[in-house]
Amino acid sequence: MNFDRDPASDTFRAEVQAFVRDALPADLAQRTLRGYHALKADMVAWTRILHSRGWSAPHWPVEHGGPGWTPLQRFIFEEECALAGAPPTCTSALSLVAPVIYTYGNAAQKQQHLPPILRGDTFWGQGFSEPNAGSDLASLKTRAVRDGSDYIVNGQKTWTTEGHFADWLFCLVRTDAQAKPQRGISFLLVDARTPGITIRPIISIDGAHSLNEVFFDNVRVPQANRIGDEGQGWSFGKLLLDNERAFSAEVPRNKRMLARLKAVARTQGLLGDPVFGTRIAEVEVDLAALEWLTLRALSEHGSAAAAAWPAGSVLHVLGSELQQKTGALLVEALGERGVVDYPELHETAAPPGYPPGPEHAPGVAADYLYRRAVTIYGGSNEIQRNLIARHLLGA
Amino acid sequence: MDFALDEEQSLLRDSVRRYVDQEARFSPRHWAQFAQMGWLGAALPEAVGGFGGSIIQTVLIAEQLGRGLLVEPFVPVAVLAAQALLAAADAEPARNALGALIDGASIVVPALGQPAGMQVSAGGACLSGQQTLVVGGPRADCFLVAAPEGGGLSLFLCAADAPGLLRHDYRLLDGTPACDLQFDAVPAQAVRRVGGQGDLDLALCHAQLARCAQAIGVMDRAIDATREHLLQRQQFGVPIASFQALRHRLADMLIAHEQARATLHGALAALVTRGAGPQATRALAIAKALCGRSGRFIGAQAIQLHGGMGISDECIVGHCFKHLLVFDSLDGNTAAQLRHLAAAL
Numbered sequence: 001m002n003f004d005r006d007p008a009s010d011t012f013r014a015e016v017q018a019f020v021r022d023a024l025p026a027d028l029a030q031r032t033l034r035g036y037h038a039l040k041a042d043m044v045a046w047t048r049i050l051h052s053r054g055w056s057a058p059h060w061p062v063e064h065g066g067p068g069w070t071p072l073q074r075f076i077f078e079e080e081c082a083l084a085g086a087p088p089t090c091t092s093a094l095s096l097v098a099p100v101i102y103t104y105g106n107a108a109q110k111q112q113h114l115p116p117i118l119r120g121d122t123f124w125g126q127g128f129s130e131p132n133a134g135s136d137l138a139s140l141k142t143r144a145v146r147d148g149s150d151y152i153v154n155g156q157k158t159w160t161t162e163g164h165f166a167d168w169l170f171c172l173v174r175t176d177a178q179a180k181p182q183r184g185i186s187f188l189l190v191d192a193r194t195p196g197i198t199i200r201p202i203i204s205i206d207g208a209h210s211l212n213e214v215f216f217d218n219v220r221v222p223q224a225n226r227i228g229d230e231g232q233g234w235s236f237g238k239l240l241l242d243n244e245r246a247f248s249a250e251v252p253r254n255k256r257m258l259a260r261l262k263a264v265a266r267t268q269g270l271l272g273d274p275v276f277g278t279r280i281a282e283v284e285v286d287l288a289a290l291e292w293l294t295l296r297a298l299s300e301h302g303s304a305a306a307a308a309w310p311a312g313s314v315l316h317v318l319g320s321e322l323q324q325k326t327g328a329l330l331v332e333a334l335g336e337r338g339v340v341d342y343p344e345l346h347e348t349a350a351p352p353g354y355p356p357g358p359e360h361a362p363g364v365a366a367d368y369l370y371r372r373a374v375t376i377y378g379g380s381n382e383i384q385r386n387l388i389a390r391h392l393l394g395a
Numbered sequence: 396m397d398f399a400l401d402e403e404q405s406l407l408r409d410s411v412r413r414y415v416d417q418e419a420r421f422s423p424r425h426w427a428q429f430a431q432m433g434w435l436g437a438a439l440p441e442a443v444g445g446f447g448g449s450i451i452q453t454v455l456i457a458e459q460l461g462r463g464l465l466v467e468p469f470v471p472v473a474v475l476a477a478q479a480l481l482a483a484a485d486a487e488p489a490r491n492a493l494g495a496l497i498d499g500a501s502i503v504v505p506a507l508g509q510p511a512g513m514q515v516s517a518g519g520a521c522l523s524g525q526q527t528l529v530v531g532g533p534r535a536d537c538f539l540v541a542a543p544e545g546g547g548l549s550l551f552l553c554a555a556d557a558p559g560l561l562r563h564d565y566r567l568l569d570g571t572p573a574c575d576l577q578f579d580a581v582p583a584q585a586v587r588r589v590g591g592q593g594d595l596d597l598a599l600c601h602a603q604l605a606r607c608a609q610a611i612g613v614m615d616r617a618i619d620a621t622r623e624h625l626l627q628r629q630q631f632g633v634p635i636a637s638f639q640a641l642r643h644r645l646a647d648m649l650i651a652h653e654q655a656r657a658t659l660h661g662a663l664a665a666l667v668t669r670g671a672g673p674q675a676t677r678a679l680a681i682a683k684a685l686c687g688r689s690g691r692f693i694g695a696q697a698i699q700l701h702g703g704m705g706i707s708d709e710c711i712v713g714h715c716f717k718h719l720l721v722f723d724s725l726d727g728n729t730a731a732q733l734r735h736l737a738a739a740l
Contacts, residue, residue, distance in 0.1 A: 001404055001451050002397040003664035072396075262740065277737030281684075284736060285658070288681045292657035292664075296398045305399045314653050388649055389642035392622055 012073055016080040023049050027348060029085030033260070035367030036344045037210040040123070040165045042087040047120030050089065057094050057118055059243075064102045064110070065118045071246060071298040082252030083259065092161065093117045093124035097170040099243055100187065100236045104228045113168070113189070125192065127157035127171030127214055128237065135383050137172070138181040138234065142216060144173040144188060146223070151175070151188065153196075153219040159377070163199050163212030166192045172237060175230045187233035189225040196220070206369040208344060245312030246297035248378070249290050249319030257326040258283055264333045264360050279329055286322050293318070310391040313384040320374040320381060327368035337361050398660065400455070407437070408455045415463025420714075421570070425467050426534075430499025435473045438601075443484050444494045450601055450666060454608035454659065461612025464714055466571045468504060468531025472496065474605045476503040476539045478598035483550060483587035492537070492552055492586065503552070504535035506576055507595065513542035513578065515549065519588070521559075521580045522551055530725070532574035533564040540583065547589035557581045569717040596671040603679045603726065604666065607659050607686040610722040614652045614690055617697035617715035621645060624701050641700055648696050651689035658682040677739070684732035690719035691729075 028042050050056040058074040060066030069077065098117050101109055116122040133140040142155025153173060163169070169190045176184035192199070196219035202211040227236060261280060262271065270276045297311040331338040340355050342362035350362070375381045400408060410432065418425065429435055437452040439445025446452075453474055460469050477496055480503070483489035495501035506526040513524035522542055529538070535555045541548050553560060561577040587594070625636035625645065635641055658681050665678035694716035698705035705712050723729060 001400055001455075001663075003660070003667040004396075005668040006396060265740075271740050274734070274737065277740055278730075278733045280740060281733040281736035285681045285684050285733070286654070288661050288678070289654040289657040289685055292661040293653060295396065296657065296660065299396055299398050303399070309649075309653060314650050317650060318654065382643070385643040385646035386639070388646035392618075392645055392649055393626060393636050393642065 009072065009076060013076050013080065016077050017084075019053060019055075020080055020084045020086060023053070024084055024086050028087055030348060031346055032087045033085040033256070034345060034363035035260075036346070036363050037208050037370075038087040039346060040162075043089060043123075043165075044120045046087045047089045051119050056089065056120065057098065059095065060098065060118075061102065064098075064114050071301045072295070075247070075251070075294065075298055078247075079252040079255060082256045085256075089120070090117075090123050090162070090165075092126045092166075092170075093122065093168075095244060096126055096240055097124050097168075097189070100170070100227055100240060101189075103239065104187075104232070104236060108224070109189070109227065122167045123162065123165040125160040125163035125166035125169045125212070125214070127160060127169045127190070129159045130156055131158055131213075135380055137237075138185070140172055140174060140185065142171065142173045143177070144175050144186065144221065146175075147220075149223055151221045151223060151226075153188070153190070153216045153221055155216050157214040157216075158202070158212075160199070160212040160214050161210055163192075163214055164201065164209065166199075168192055169197075169214065172233050179231060182234040183231050185233040185237075186230045187227040187236045188221055189227065190219065190221050194219050194221065204370055205372065206366040207341070208366065208370065210370075242312070245315065246294060246301055248312050249294050249315035250323065250374075251287075251291050251294050251319065254287055254290060254319060254322050254326065257323060257330070258287055260360075260364075261326055261330050261333065264330055264364070267358065267360060268333050268335065270333055276329075276333070283322065283326050283329065286318070286325070290315070290318050290322060310388045313379075313387045313391075316378060317375075317381050317384045317388075323371050323374050324368075327364075327371050330364045331368050334358065334361050334364060338365060340365070342366065396664070404451065404455060407452060408459060411456050411459035412462065415459055415465060418463065418465070420464050420466065425465065426502065427499050429467065429469065429473070430497070434469070435477070435499060436497035438474070439477060439481060439493070439497065443481065443490060444497045450604060450663065453601060453605050454663065457605040457608040458612035458615075461609030461718070462616045464569075464613065464616065464711070464718055466569065468502070468534055468572075470602055470605045470609060471505050471531040472502055475507070475598055475602035476505045478601045479505060479507070479539060479550065479595055480586065482594050482598060483590075486587065488552065488584055489550075489586040492539075501537050502531075502534050503537045503539050504529060504531045505539045506532070507539065507541045507599075510541040510543060510548055510592075513540060515542050515544045516580060519544065519549070519585060520582060522553060522578045522583045523580055524578050526576040526578075528573055528725070529576055530567075530571060530573050532562065532576065533572040538576065539586075540578075541595065545589045548592055548594070549585055549589055550587040551583035551585050553578070553581050553583045557583075567721050569714065569721045571721060593671075600666055600671050600675050600679060603683060604659065604662055606722060606726065607655070607662070607679075607682045610686045610690045610719060611652070611655050611659060613715050613718045613722070614648075614655060614693045617693050617712055617719075618645075618648050618652055620711050620715070621648065621697045621700050628702075644696055644700060648693045651692050655682075655686045655689040658685040677736070680727075680732045680735050683727060684729045684736070687723035687729035687732070691723055694719040 057066045058077050062068040130140050144151035144153045171188050175186040196217045198215040199212050201209045265271045300306040337357040345362045433446050434456050436445035437448045441447045480489045480493045496503050506529045538553045540551045559579040559581040563575045628635050662678040662682040665675045697712040704710050
């Protein structure tokens with residue numbers, strides 16, 4: 001155990017801060033900080049800005065165009081971006097499918113897909129969940145049947161975030177109905193414009209369209225678009241979760257939400273309120289714990305110590321529940337304006353006829369409503385607690 | 396930043412762990428053995444007779460003593476009194492007292508809680524006033540007392556059997572010996588004259604961290620006991636560990652424990668990199684708030700998951716609960732820490 005000062009991290013943080021301060025356009029930051037779903041144009045614009053600095057894929061290996069940062073540097077980078085109000089980049093592409101491609105893909109697949117992802121030229125959507133395969137993902141039924149050098153894919157995927165922006169989909173499909181459920185699954189890259197694919201919006205409780213369902217009706221996918229061998233898809237999905245486990249607490253987002261809570265409470269005259277102030281303090285305490293748990297998971301990444309506790313599940317549970325707790329306080333801080341339905345606002349100023357209320361109100365309730373999802377997606381918190389208990393009890 | 400223990404740190408942790416696993420919770424031999432094993436001076440510099448460690452050694456020892464539910468006044472004596480004396484150790488009286496503390500010859504118990512309630516008289520040679528809830532006091536052969544003098548704060552040592560010192564002993568709910576003290580012109584030896592409250596801050600930070608570490612050890616014990624119980628206890632023909640409601644509760648206990656440990660890491664880092672100051676104070680308030688909350692939760696759920704046997708005095712988890720209740724209640728409970736943090740918003 002050693003907590004001596006780490007001047008290299010301070011220097012790195014200052015470098016990132018300076019870059020973000022200069023490079024992040026103010027209108028992008030304003031929109032992002034409101035909390036509505038990001039516009040595709042903003043996501044692309046920011047990815048390109050980052051790419052020009054070589055920072056669009058903080059976690060990729062250098063050989064594929066990553067900056068060669070340590071996990072701690074990546075964390076610092078993401079934190080500074082979030083606090084400044086940088087829009088998200090395409091997570092499905094950069095964090096989910098790309099590591100599978102550069103770890104298990106062949107040379108042609110890497111060549112075809114990695115450079116455009118890095119530049120922000122292609123957007124990706126994830127096709128894992130199905131209407132009847134959520135927590136029990138291994139029961140998925142979307143079939144891929146060989147036909148010459150292709151597969152014919154039939155079935156339905158759902159909850160595809162930003163699927164309507166997607167140029168490509170990465171899907172878990174069943175290639176062997178006889179094998180054990182996990183063994184019969186393969187990992188396919190599918191051009192989203194292939195005939196037979198229909199993408200329909202799912203409007204979420206915040207009134208917004210970020211989620212989609214994707215229907216496959218005799219969709220022809222070249223076998224060359226399969227990553228690895230048939231039956232390996234499940235293990236790739238697991239790798240992808242393990243890669244991200246130290247980041248599953250979403251500390252940067254939680255920090256941004258706490259900063260917003262303090263700002264809103266200040267303008268609403270609630271910062272000095274002893275009851276409300278104590279509840280903000282409780283969020284600060286939870287956030288401090290979350291941050292140090294994350295720093296620990298980052299520091300243990302890839303070492304034997306990482307196996308001593310179920311970091312991914314613990315971080316997921318705490319990080320998601322804290323987002324909901326902070327979001328609820330934000331809504332509460334707005335008083336009755338907290339329940340006004342403020343439509344998605346992407347302009348700098350509210351247009352005529354827009355609902356009245358404090359300037360910081362739009363987006364608070366929408367974000368709170370959408371964040372009911374965070375305790376459900378990526379393995380619901382009940383599933384995470386099952387995993388934690390299994391870690392402790394051995395079975 | 397490194398969260399894993401190095402070899403030397405692991406050896407220290409394991410040796411304390413082995414000791415508490417074999418030992419009864421109460422024994423008159425404990426203190427001499429602590430001294431023999433070097434734990435009383437583990438975090439003190441070699442120049443004063445210590446073993447050259449730091450706050451890291453302190454928290455490693457404290458956590459394992461907590462795990463063993465030992466009620467020896469390790470934190471008051473070997474952390475708070477020792478660090479306060481260390482700050483004054485350029486003068487001989489403090490250096491001598493520290494030497495005796497390290498080799499176990501003298502149990503110096505701090506009574507630093509209410510300096511404003513003390514008065515110095517007889518030209519600085521005597522103390523009057525009172526101190527309440529002096530943890531470990533009944534074990535003391537010597538008290539370390541702070542009293543206002545000349546616009547500052549002076550530190551004194553008083554023999555526990557000095558004339559005019561009245562001790563009222565009692566126990567806390569977890570068995571910790573404590574006392575109230577009444578000083579009536581008690582002869583006292585000054586170990587530092589007219590310093591500031593700031594001279595005590597680092598020692599108070601060390602003690603707060605050590606108490607949090609101790610509580611984390613108690614939580615660890617409660618979770619271990621609960622885990623064993625769930626695996627062994629059979630109802631409806633199956634181990635109760637198979638019931639999801641209980642599994643999820645156990646998962647929440649693990650989460651609460653890891654949160655507590657994380658705030659300890661945060662406070663350690665603040666103290667090591669910044670020293671005693673506003674950052675460390677804030678990090679310590681966070682740690683005390685969260686360790687208090689997690690401890691109360693884990694202690695209560697450990698009893699609940701043990702069913703009826705959880706409330707029997709024979710069962711360990713009730714004792715864990717009482718330790719954690721005492722920990723939260725002393726030195727500002729969770730609610731008080733949150734109020735401090737809220738006031739600083």
